[in-house]
Amino acid sequence: MPHINLPQELPGISAAFAFRPETAKPMRELAHVLLHEPNSLEPGERELIATYVSSLNNCYFCQTSHGAAAACHLGNSEIVTQVASDFTQAPISQKLKSLLVIAGKVQQGGKLVTEADVQAARALGATDIEIHDTVLIAAAFCMYNRYVDGLATWQPHDEAMYAPMGKHLAAHGYRTSSINANSPAGAPAADVAQAVHA
Template sequence: MPHINLPAGVPGIRSLFSFRPETAAPLNLLAQTLLHNPHPTLTAGERELIATYVSSLNNCKYCATIHGAIAKHQLGNDGETVKRLVTDMENAPVSDKLKALLRIAAKVQTGGQNVTETDVAEARNEGATDLEIHDTVLIAAAFCMYNRYVDGLATFQPDDDELYDQMGAIRAREGYHSGPLTLKKNEAVTEAS
């Protein structure tokens, strides 16, 4: 049960965005920019994997599950890569460069000052650019905030993986600018009015 009066049937951060549209606009724009908009080198799927990985490290069920579902769809319906990433990142079927970036993201998740020159050098040795390192740190830092926002107000977090998959498909296709998705029992995910 949420700690504050949030819209019924609207899961996770989307309920918080509905509750306070003034703060939702910049937070949503940040997510759109970091995860969905075109990037010179990191695919949307790779950026969603960073968000998923950090959210799983933070034990944020909603964010880890929804961003995992978005990543799945961004990666051509590849749910196995997402599962492997959150259970055994070092052996996940992703590039060595992405693994180096994920190691940096994990350091950010525990505290920004934990990122070392060695971590950055290792990412560069795998081909990571300054932009990719920057964006990885920003995605990790932003998702620590988003995760704490979602969990700190005890938002509604459904247990139905199919609903997350439906929401993930919509977000992968449309990005973060579309409105909140409402879950109705025994019905498909619908766009809230």
């Protein structure tokens, strides 16, 4: 049961967003810029970074929903599983592996990122913006994960529920909700997304 009286039938961060629209707005905007807007890192790569950090933080809702979004972008859910369990063996670019090393350090604490980690990423072609965004995606998911778990939000352990959410996130990003409050939990939201957080 959530620690505070959150709107029922909304899973994970959706309930906290509906409870407090004033903070939801910049949090949605931040995720949208970091994960969805055009960037030299593909949206699928950025969703993999978000999923990886969420798995390190053991946040079921975030790793499953962002994993679903990553799978949708990449057309492949096996890569998502591999990145979460051992990204060094996953079929992803060397550059992305070097960025995941940085993201994993940020998850433990910002000071753990070393000059050598950054040099390794740069040697594999990472730009300053890509390194910046990797650090901020990892840092931001240390926020989103703590928010979702710190309020003990409802996180149904039903992977099928997250597939339509991932599809919505991959297609539309984060400015609107991926959940339909007026349907059974987890129903895809496409046409009524605005209604929840209007």
